[in-house]
Amino acid sequence: xxxxxxxxxxxxxxxxxxxxxxxxxxxxxxxxxxxxxxxxxxxxxxxxxxxxxxxxxxxxxxxxxxxxxxxxxxxxxxxxxxxxxxxxxxxxxxxxxxxxxxxxxxxxxxxxxxxxxxxxxxxxxxxxxxxxx
Amino acid sequence: xxxxxxxxxxxxxxxxxxxxxxxxxxxxxxxxxxxxxxxxxxxxxxxxxxxxxxxxxxxxxxxxxxxxxxxxxxxxxxxxxxxxxxxxxxxxxxxxxxxxxxxxxxxxxxxxxxxxxxxxxxxxxxxxxxxxx
Amino acid sequence: xxxxxxxxxxxxxxxxxxxxxxxxxxxxxxxxxxxxxxxxxxxxxxxxxxxxxxxxxxxxxxxxxxxxxxxxxxxxxxxxxxxxxxxxxxxxxxxxxxxxxxxxxxxxxxxxxxxxxxxxxxxxxxxxxxxxx
Numbered sequence: 436x437x438x439x440x441x442x443x444x445x446x447x448x449x450x451x452x453x454x455x456x457x458x459x460x461x462x463x464x465x466x467x468x469x470x471x472x473x474x475x476x477x478x479x480x481x482x483x484x485x486x487x488x489x490x491x492x493x494x495x496x497x498x499x500x501x502x503x504x505x506x507x508x509x510x511x512x513x514x515x516x517x518x519x520x521x522x523x524x525x526x527x528x529x530x531x532x533x534x535x536x537x538x539x540x541x542x543x544x545x546x547x548x549x550x551x552x553x554x555x556x557x558x559x560x561x562x563x564x565x566x567x568x
Numbered sequence: 569x570x571x572x573x574x575x576x577x578x579x580x581x582x583x584x585x586x587x588x589x590x591x592x593x594x595x596x597x598x599x600x601x602x603x604x605x606x607x608x609x610x611x612x613x614x615x616x617x618x619x620x621x622x623x624x625x626x627x628x629x630x631x632x633x634x635x636x637x638x639x640x641x642x643x644x645x646x647x648x649x650x651x652x653x654x655x656x657x658x659x660x661x662x663x664x665x666x667x668x669x670x671x672x673x674x675x676x677x678x679x680x681x682x683x684x685x686x687x688x689x690x691x692x693x694x695x696x697x698x699x700x701x
Numbered sequence: 702x703x704x705x706x707x708x709x710x711x712x713x714x715x716x717x718x719x720x721x722x723x724x725x726x727x728x729x730x731x732x733x734x735x736x737x738x739x740x741x742x743x744x745x746x747x748x749x750x751x752x753x754x755x756x757x758x759x760x761x762x763x764x765x766x767x768x769x770x771x772x773x774x775x776x777x778x779x780x781x782x783x784x785x786x787x788x789x790x791x792x793x794x795x796x797x798x799x800x801x802x803x804x805x806x807x808x809x810x811x812x813x814x815x816x817x818x819x820x821x822x823x824x825x826x827x828x829x830x831x832x833x834x
Binding site: 442482483485486487489490491494496498512513516517519520521524534535537538539540 | 724746805816
């Protein structure tokens with residue numbers, strides 16, 4: 436259900452960094468938002484060094500944007516952002532000052548997976564059972 | 569007006585898949601949201617195989633995110649997601665279980681095209697006429 | 702705090718175009734949204750020519766999506782979109798008809814930077830002072 440996009444300048448992250456960070460994001464998301472880990476997607480968008488700017492200068496931030504369904508308690512989304520940001524620094528060594536985590540959300544019924552409209556938060560169990568997973 | 573971003577691991581889609589899927593998304597969007605096809609943008613973000621994870625393992629999903637203007641009937645956005653997801657499987661052969669379609673929306677007046685603020689849903693005709701298209 | 706993503710077909714923009722456009726977006730955002738330029742991120746996603754479609758045909762648009770915190774006056778977000786779109790054409794020479802600028806927003810407390818939850822619009826000064834910048 437969720438999609439996390441991690442954007443960096445190329446060669447900022449090693450292959451191990453990516454695999455480990457994907458694992459941490461998946462674990463954190465699954466715990467806080469009560470979604471089986473099999474539904475958590477994490478992608479890395481690694482761009483040329485002349486394609487990433489902060490303060491109008493080439494830079495090496497780690498920008499993580501996540502999409503979640505509307506209806507989770509807002510404090511849990513804040514906790515998700517805080518824990519994902521901490522994991523990003525812990526895994527990659529990139530200082531917190533260069534790590535930005537942002538969540539966007541939209542209604543569950545604006546999304547389809549496995550051919551079916553996503554369940555609202557709190558209704559995952561019935562939805563997953565019906566999928567036969 | 570709309571932007572569709574299709575994210576996959578590299579070599580998941582052929583050139584033909586991309587052209588055909590762009591065509592189907594454009595047709596579906598144009599019909600359901602009453603926007604001339606000339607305004608529909610579809611992009612493909614094809615990432616290295618070590619940059620796409622599901623359940624913390626390298627994976628080959630097809631993740632489609634779309635942006636639309638606020639104010640369309642919600643049921644039509646659900647229908648849009650359902651039809652785009654079905655087209656994605658039909659065109660690419662990727663099973664529905666690996667296809668996720670998500671819409672996000674924001675106010676039409678948060679967007680500019682052709683130098684002009686976008687019209688709210690329902691006001692496209694006057695806006696397009698004024699563009700001289 | 703903000704993230705701007707500029708998507709084009711490869712070789713649409715020169716290195717100079719990118720640096721100059723990043724500078725203009727940073728200046729405009731900083732002025733209108735009262736955010737120090739050090740917090741403005743601009744990235745360029747340059748895709749193969751068979752990965753960008755408008756009206757179901759390969760195309761060369763400049764698609765700029767920006768994320769901002771909820772709570773800015775809506776008219777200022779409209780002004781931001783208008784000025785960023787004008788700068789894009791001025792810097793790159795791409796006609797306004799092929800430039801689309803879209804803002805999305807979510808609550809400031811859905812985002813973390815420097816290890817801290819972002820401030821709501823209007824509360825930047827105290828947040829920045831506490832950061833020791």
